[in-house]
Amino acid sequence: MLRVGVALGSGSARGWAHIGVLRELAAAGVQPAVICGSSIGALVGAAAAAGRLEPLAEWVSGLEWWDIVRYVVEPGSGGLVDGERVMRAYAERVGEVAIEALPVSFGAVATELASGRELWLREGPLLEAVRASMALPGLFAPVRRDGRWLVDGGLVNPVPVSLCRAMGADLVIAVNLNHQLATRHARSRRRQAVPAQTLSALGSRLQEALRGGAPALAAWLVGPPRQDAAPSIFDVLAGALNIMQDQITRSRMAGDPPDLVIAPRLDHLALLDFDRAEEAIVEGQAAVRRALPGLRDLYPGIAEVEPHDSSH
Numbered sequence: 001m002l003r004v005g006v007a008l009g010s011g012s013a014r015g016w017a018h019i020g021v022l023r024e025l026a027a028a029g030v031q032p033a034v035i036c037g038s039s040i041g042a043l044v045g046a047a048a049a050a051g052r053l054e055p056l057a058e059w060v061s062g063l064e065w066w067d068i069v070r071y072v073v074e075p076g077s078g079g080l081v082d083g084e085r086v087m088r089a090y091a092e093r094v095g096e097v098a099i100e101a102l103p104v105s106f107g108a109v110a111t112e113l114a115s116g117r118e119l120w121l122r123e124g125p126l127l128e129a130v131r132a133s134m135a136l137p138g139l140f141a142p143v144r145r146d147g148r149w150l151v152d153g154g155l156v157n158p159v160p161v162s163l164c165r166a167m168g169a170d171l172v173i174a175v176n177l178n179h180q181l182a183t184r185h186a187r188s189r190r191r192q193a194v195p196a197q198t199l200s201a202l203g204s205r206l207q208e209a210l211r212g213g214a215p216a217l218a219a220w221l222v223g224p225p226r227q228d229a230a231p232s233i234f235d236v237l238a239g240a241l242n243i244m245q246d247q248i249t250r251s252r253m254a255g256d257p258p259d260l261v262i263a264p265r266l267d268h269l270a271l272l273d274f275d276r277a278e279e280a281i282v283e284g285q286a287a288v289r290r291a292l293p294g295l296r297d298l299y300p301g302i303a304e305v306e307p308h309d310s311s312h
Contacts, residue, residue, distance in 0.1 A: 005034035005169025008041030010154030011177030015040025016277040017264040020284025038153035042108035042133035049106035055093040060277040108133040109153030118156040174258035
C-alpha cells in the first residue's frame with residue numbers, strides 16, 4: 001500500500017479550502033499517512049492529524065466578520081495580533097497534544113527570523129508548532145522556541161512537498177492555494193461599501209481597545225474599494241505576499257515536484273476573508289473532484305465521489 005502524504009500550502013483565509021480537500025480525499029478513500037502544512041496549512045493539517053477536522057470545520061464555518069474583528073483587537077509585540085486568543089479557541093477544538101502522539105504523522109514548516117532558515121517542526125507541543133508556522137510577519141507576533149524567533153513557514157516553503165517526502169511519503173499530493181493569485185489580486189477586493197453605522201460601531205469598539213488607533217485600522221481592513229484610488233497599504237502587502245509565495249511555490253515545486261497538484265480556484269477570496277469559510281471549503285471539495293482522474297492513475301481504487309453538502 002502506498003504511503004500517501006498531503007502537503008497543505010499557505011494562503012491565509014484561503015486555507016479553509018484545505019478542509020474541503022481533506023474531506024473529499026477521505027470520501028474517495030484516500031487516507032493520508034503523512035500530513036504536512038505551512039502557515040494556515042499547518043493549522044488545518046494539525047487538526048486533521050489529530051482527528052479533529054470536523055470540530056475545526058464547525059468553528060470556522062460559523063465565524064462572522066465581528067468574530068474576526070474580535071480576534072484582531074489583540075495587539076501584540078511584533079505583530080497586529082498576538083495570537084493567544086486565536087490559539088485558545090483553536091485549542092478548544094483540537095486539544096493540546098504532542099506531535100509525536102498524533103495518530104497521523106504530522107510536520108509543520110516555520111522560518112527562523114534571524115537567519116531565514118527553514119525549520120521542520122515534527123515533535124513537541126502541537127499548538128506551539130502551529131502557532132509558529134502561521135506567524136505571518138506584521139499580522140501575527142513571532143514565536144519563541146528553543147531560543148529562536150520563528151515566523152510563518154510560507155516565507156520559505158509555502159507548499160511543503162519536501163517535508164512530506166522526508167517523512168516517508170511515497171506519493172505526495174500538494175494543495176496549492178496561491179495559483180495565479182499574483183495576477184488576480186487587483187480584482188479580488190472583497191467587500192462592497194460598508195454602511196456608515198457599521199463602520200462607526202466598529203471604529204468605536206476598536207478605538208476603546210487600541211486607544212485611538214482603531215479608525216485607521218477599521219478603514220484599512222474594511223474600507224470600501226475605489227477604482228480610481230491608489231492601492232492601500234493592505235493591498236500592497238497582500239499583493240506582495242501573493243507574488244512572493246507564488247514565485248517561491250513555483251521554484252520549490254519545480255525542484256521537488258509532487259505527484260499531484262490540487263489547486264482550488266480562490267482568487268475571489270482576500271487575505272482576511274476568514275468569515276467566508278464555507279465558500280473556501282466547497283471549492284476545496286470541487287478541486288479534488290477535478291483532480292480525481294489524475295489521482296486514479298496514481299492511486300488505484302479511488303472511489304467515485306458524488307457532489308454533496310459541505311456541512312457536516
